[in-house]
Amino acid sequence: MTQTQTPLVELRDISISFGGIRAVDHVSLDLYPGEVVGLLGHNGAGKSTLIKILSGAYQRDGGEILIDGEKAEIASPRDARDYNIETIYQTLALADNLDAPSNLFLGRELTNSIGFVDDARMEAETRKIMARLNPNFKKLKEPVSALSGGQRQSVAIARAVYFNARILIMDEPTAALGVHETKMVADLIQELKKQGLGIFLISHDTREMMELCDRVSVMKNGQLVGTERVEDVTEDDILSMIIMGKKPEPAAAH
Amino acid sequence: MTDNTADTPAPAARNRPDGLFNRFIKATEMDTRLLGMIGALALIWVGFHLYGQLVNGFGAFLTPRNLWNLSVQTASIGIMATGMVLVIVTRHIDLSIGSVLGFCAMIMGVTQVYILPQLIGLGHPLLWILAICSGLLVGTMVGALHGFLIAYGKIPAFIVTLGGLLVWRGAAFLVARGETISPVDPTFALLGGGPYGAIGATGSWIIGAIGCAAVLGMMWLGRKRRRGFGFAMRPVWAETFLAIAGCGAVIGAVLLVNAYYWPKGIVKRHVAETGITVPEGGLFISHGFAIPVLILVAVAILMTILMSRTRFGRYVYAIGGNPEAAELAGINTRWMTVKIFALTGFLTGLSAVVASARLGSATNSLGTLDELYVIAAAVIGGTSLAGGIGTIYGAVLGAFVMQSLQTGMVLIGFDAAIQQVVVGSVLVFAVFLDILYRRNSK
Numbered sequence: 001m002t003q004t005q006t007p008l009v010e011l012r013d014i015s016i017s018f019g020g021i022r023a024v025d026h027v028s029l030d031l032y033p034g035e036v037v038g039l040l041g042h043n044g045a046g047k048s049t050l051i052k053i054l055s056g057a058y059q060r061d062g063g064e065i066l067i068d069g070e071k072a073e074i075a076s077p078r079d080a081r082d083y084n085i086e087t088i089y090q091t092l093a094l095a096d097n098l099d100a101p102s103n104l105f106l107g108r109e110l111t112n113s114i115g116f117v118d119d120a121r122m123e124a125e126t127r128k129i130m131a132r133l134n135p136n137f138k139k140l141k142e143p144v145s146a147l148s149g150g151q152r153q154s155v156a157i158a159r160a161v162y163f164n165a166r167i168l169i170m171d172e173p174t175a176a177l178g179v180h181e182t183k184m185v186a187d188l189i190q191e192l193k194k195q196g197l198g199i200f201l202i203s204h205d206t207r208e209m210m211e212l213c214d215r216v217s218v219m220k221n222g223q224l225v226g227t228e229r230v231e232d233v234t235e236d237d238i239l240s241m242i243i244m245g246k247k248p249e250p251a252a253a254h
Numbered sequence: 255m256t257d258n259t260a261d262t263p264a265p266a267a268r269n270r271p272d273g274l275f276n277r278f279i280k281a282t283e284m285d286t287r288l289l290g291m292i293g294a295l296a297l298i299w300v301g302f303h304l305y306g307q308l309v310n311g312f313g314a315f316l317t318p319r320n321l322w323n324l325s326v327q328t329a330s331i332g333i334m335a336t337g338m339v340l341v342i343v344t345r346h347i348d349l350s351i352g353s354v355l356g357f358c359a360m361i362m363g364v365t366q367v368y369i370l371p372q373l374i375g376l377g378h379p380l381l382w383i384l385a386i387c388s389g390l391l392v393g394t395m396v397g398a399l400h401g402f403l404i405a406y407g408k409i410p411a412f413i414v415t416l417g418g419l420l421v422w423r424g425a426a427f428l429v430a431r432g433e434t435i436s437p438v439d440p441t442f443a444l445l446g447g448g449p450y451g452a453i454g455a456t457g458s459w460i461i462g463a464i465g466c467a468a469v470l471g472m473m474w475l476g477r478k479r480r481r482g483f484g485f486a487m488r489p490v491w492a493e494t495f496l497a498i499a500g501c502g503a504v505i506g507a508v509l510l511v512n513a514y515y516w517p518k519g520i521v522k523r524h525v526a527e528t529g530i531t532v533p534e535g536g537l538f539i540s541h542g543f544a545i546p547v548l549i550l551v552a553v554a555i556l557m558t559i560l561m562s563r564t565r566f567g568r569y570v571y572a573i574g575g576n577p578e579a580a581e582l583a584g585i586n587t588r589w590m591t592v593k594i595f596a597l598t599g600f601l602t603g604l605s606a607v608v609a610s611a612r613l614g615s616a617t618n619s620l621g622t623l624d625e626l627y628v629i630a631a632a633v634i635g636g637t638s639l640a641g642g643i644g645t646i647y648g649a650v651l652g653a654f655v656m657q658s659l660q661t662g663m664v665l666i667g668f669d670a671a672i673q674q675v676v677v678g679s680v681l682v683f684a685v686f687l688d689i690l691y692r693r694n695s696k
Contacts, residue, residue, distance in 0.1 A: 089582065098575055117568055120479045
């Protein structure tokens with residue numbers, strides 16, 4: 001990938017405070033098409049908060065967001081969706097009382113000619129995407145509260161993938177998954193990457209991040225410690241960035 | 255038998271060997287909750303009838319007259335209960351609707367008795383329509399105000415509507431310094447029921463025919479869609495059964511309301527007024543469906559469509575299931591709250607029309623304690639106070655259960671104190687049964 005092209009997303013100097021606490025403190029990040037950027041850091045380092053600013057769930061106090069090099073105003077999740085930003089939240093953000101198709105299309109229901117929601121078509125579409133993502137998924141008419149953790153995760157992933165995202169945010173997508181399902185998510189990330197999506201990935205699993213990401217950014221106490229290409233650093237370097245908040249010495253990389 | 259277990263409404267049934275009943279439920283895809291509620295209602299009706307027959311020597315419950323009256327008495331509570339479902343599903347509560355009903359009734363009373371006759375003249379054909387509009391508008395605005403305070407002022411719904419309970423009852427008094435306002439416009443009065451406020455035998459048969467056609471049409475459309483997408487279909491025998499049951503219920507209701515004739519005095523007056531000749535053996539004029547009941551049916555159908563077929567309804571359930579997820583899905587949850595309360599206010603205004611028309615006057619105490627009956631109806635009908643779960647038909651059936659209990663106890667001669675004890679206990683017991691049902695079906 002050439003760094004001369006315009007980044008898909010550029011976060012410049014983003015800050016946000018909650019009750020006097022700087023949750024995100026002047027953080028700048030960028031993401032190119034076909035790239036996976038990992039966000040690492042302790043709980044409370046500000047990773048989820050930062051990506052929630054991009055997904056429209058939180059409003060930033062300072063800084064700016066550029067999409068395709070142009071300033072973007074993202075004031076709500078709906079705005080983010082208009083920029084083809086899709087998010088898989090750590091909590092999955094599913095309405096437990098609704099079935100999988102209703103969740104998949106929540107906020108973007110398919111309607112028929114007279115404006116009624118078209119449940120049959122949504123069910124058919126859900127069947128199609130699920131056949132690709134998780135062929136074992138059969139419970140299309142039960143509330144998602146009746147599904148297993150992995151199945152719920154597939155619904156959340158399907159929701160992000162179905163709508164032709166250009167920018168995908170995945171907050172701990174594999175936390176609730178078994179080995180087999182984790183592998184499926186890793187394969188999916190590779191596939192989406194090939195299609196030219198830009199992906200922000202949040203995880204605690206440093207090894208997994210080294211495998212999946214092109215670059216990793218480490219946050220600590222709301223601040224960006226640094227962003228490194230994965231081939232330039234070792235797992236230990238990353239760990240010391242997370243724990244000590246120290247950038248690896250340039251000499252160590254050579 | 256289809257092999258698609260995902261279509262089963264009662265997952266608990268899957269673990270057991272399929273008995274005849276379970277196979278029946280599976281094939282017809284009927285909601286076991288609905289069946290349970292209809293069963294409970296039937297039990298109440300038969301119970302009161304038998305009690306009356308055995309103890310008092312006269313079973314007064316299962317008579318066309320009582321059931322017709324029961325349907326009229328349920329209308330007002332039932333209309334509001336459909337709105338309360340939305341409020342409770344989104345994890346709110348509305349304690350103010352009884353007072354708002356009283357306030358709307360007073361506004362409509364003043365509008366049609368004092369204001370409009372001066373502006374457009376007494377007996378003007380538009381008078382009743384304008385009066386109704388004033389009530390619906392006031393109800394909607396009061397509801398929207400509550401919703402606005404809840405959504406944008408972040409005041410809990412309990413507090414806002416508790417305040418509303420006092421404010422609007424007081425406001426209802428202030429509208430006319432506590433006077434009772436009557437008589438209402440004669441056309442307006444028809445909306446409350448009574449012999450003239452019913453559509454008669456022919457009209458009822460027409461409604462019945464439309465109802466049957468709708469049942470069959472919906473089943474046919476549903477089957478066509480399922481085939482189009484290659485989904486599992488109900489076996490033909492199950493479809494046939496549902497068609498017969500649906501049409502049978504409609505035709506049964508028509509026969510019932512047509513079997514209740516006008517009282518002799520009113521027939522006599524009618525004969526004197528119209529000058530028709532009385533045939534041999536006496537003149538029997540059927541009531542047919544009462545207008546308030548038709549209003550309730552129309553509201554229930556429209557609200558069911560709203561809740562199950564529109565984005566609005568889908569968002570109501572989504573907000574109830576997970577408000578945060580709804581927000582993240584791009585739903586404007588605050589504006590939804592305003593709309594939901596405004597809709598409930600509108601329905602309360604409509605109930606005020608029915609209630610004051612039935613009374614023939616507007617009093618400032620109209621609708622007192624209605625909020626509790628409405629909430630009880632919604633909850634008995636399976637609306638979960640934890641949010642996310644509730645159906646319109648459940649709330650309407652719940653309203654029928656509440657009204658049946660009260661009417662039944664009056665008929666068998668229980669006094670008001672015992673009625674309160676029974677109604678309160680039934681509410682708690684019904685919610686307990688519901689919790690057991692949900693636990694077992696998990």
